[in-house]
Amino acid sequence: MAVHSKHPASAPPAAPLREKTSHLALRAWCIFVLFTALAGTAWVHAFGEGVTAAIAIGSGIFSVVLWFIVRPPVNWRRLPWFLAGYVAWATLSLTWSVWIGATAITLLLLWITTTQALFIGSVLTWREIVRTLASALKWVMGLSLIFELWVAVFVQVPVLPGFVPREEPVDPILYWSRANLFDGGRLQGIMGNANLLAPVALLAVIVFAIRLVGGAPRRVLLGGWIALSGYLFIRAGSATGYIAAIGVAIVLGTVLLMRRAKAPGERTKYYIGYAVVGIGGTIALWLLRDRLFTALGRAADLTGREEIWAAVRERIAERPVIGWGYSTPWVTSEPAFDGWVNDHGQSVMQAHNMWLDVLMQLGIIGLVLIVLTYLAFVWRSWFFAVDRPRWDLRSDRPYSPISLLPSLFGALVLVQGVSESAPLLLWGWLLLALFAFKIKQSPHIGEGPAEQRLAIERGELTRQSP
Structure with a gap:
């Protein structure tokens, strides 16, 4: 006859581990912060500068609270010190800035963005960062499609900022949406700019x-979100976006190839080969830029950017060492920027090249600091991606797909920075x-004091999807 033991060998049944409500709320807040940075100008178009x-x-x-x-x-002790040095030099420019009001306003934005980045990086693990970023990108992609659909179906005319329909034609640069969803024109999404929508859509494809x-x-x-993001990327029709996608693909292929090398010496030939291809490709791109941009429907001067660069270079020549003072973006209410460089009758808010922008604002010293910031980031993110995770004698741990994200993001913003200053603010700066x-805090995904302590405190499962 069966007898029930009073001392069972197995543990009593229990509910599966769940994340605490407080931590779910914390992650929801991080999603909002990332959405705010990714959506960018959508807040200004919808509610105005004061509310934004x-x-x-x-x-x-x-977030500080x-x-x-x-x-x-x-x-x-392990902070990105070159990045901190750039922020400190930008802050110091208050002492010599010729547009001190613009410097003060944009410095506040820089400090807020940097603080938000450090906050998210300290309260979330690597896996959570990717999950949170994916959620924020879903909101941006989904709302962009819904907004364009609303304008095309219900409004049926272009819409100005503030949800104002406009039947009488004005310069297209003023529209929030051009009602192009069904006519094959370029889509602008909730950002109101196709050149801002394209890189975010490309980032969404990478993250998903x-x-x-x-x-x-x-x-x-997830496959559906990738398809939607790819559709919005194509409909944005950004020449810079297409080139950035090529750059991302090259970096991805290189990383995967480097991972196959069984000994450090085997990577040398790959480095040499890709250096030759990279230098040759850059030269060919410059020599054939007329044909390339014509094929993409753009002028060879990147739609007037060379005129902007010429004006910026003139100012650089006047104060080359310390620059004129930080202002990213350019505050067009400042007399020095109002009407200085115009595009379609509107004052331009950036140099459309992040290196020239930094050189004009913070001089050679600022340029050296931002170059060192990106060099340090590219160096660390590269080996974060290509080196097998190892902190003891075991050398056969599998690679994590998450380790690809920083390098692919770096490729995206470095290409974008050639014709845009966007990597210096909002989501570009925040993610950098x-x-x-x-x-620097957690060089191994899921390992180390910071990652493990956060996971233990929150009651997370040991095995999580990225």
Whole structure:
């Protein structure tokens, strides 16, 4: 006859581990912060500059308060010091800036963005960062499609900022949406600019693909998000975006090839080969730029950018060492920028080249600091991607798809920076600071004091999808 033991060998049944509500709320806040940075000008177009400024300042203060409440483990000796040096030099430019009002306003944005990046990097693990970024990108992609669909179906005429329909034609640069969803024209999404939509859509494809390869749940839906992001990327029709996609593909192929090398010496031939291809490709791109940009429907001077660069170079020549003072973006209410360089009758808000922009604002010293910032980031993110995870004698640990993200992001913004200054602010700067900080804090995904302590405190499962 069967007898029930009073001392069972197995543990009593229990509910599966769940994340705490407080941590779910924390991650939801991080999604909002990332969405705010990714959406960019959407807040200005929808609610105006005053409301947007209030959201930016309020969210920054709230994140600082949360930081003090949560008190995540941070190794303050391991910070991205070149990036910190650039921020410090930009702040110091208050002492010599010729447009001190613009410097003060944009410095506040720089400090808020940098603080938000460090906050997210300290309260989230690597896996959570990718999940949170994916969620924010879903909101941006989904709302962009819904907005364009609303304008095309219900409004049926272009829309100006503030949700104002405009039947009488004006310069297309003024439109928030041009109602192009069904006529084959370029889409602008909630950002109101096709050149801003394209890189975000490309970033979304990268992040969703990493999630898919990493075995995330709801794979069919992830495939749908990749398709939507690819569709918006193509419909944005950005020449810079297409070139950035090529750059991302080359970096991805190189990383995967480097991972196949079984000994460090085997990588040397690949480095030499890709250096030759990279230098040759750059020269060929410059020599054939007329044909390339004509094929992409753009002028050889990148739609007037060479005129902007010429004006910026004139100012650089006057104050080459320390520059004129930080202002990213250019504050067009400042007399020095108002009407200085015009595009379609509108004052330009950037140099359309991040290196020239930094050189004009912060001089040669600022340029050296931003170059060192990117060199350090590219160096660390590269080996973060190509080196097998190892912190003991074991040398056969599998690669994580997450380790590809910083390098692919770097390729995207470096190409974008040739014709845009966007990598210096909003999501470009936030993700640069976030990844640079996180790589130094947690060089191994899921391992190390910071990653493990956060996971233990939150009751997370040991095995998570990226």
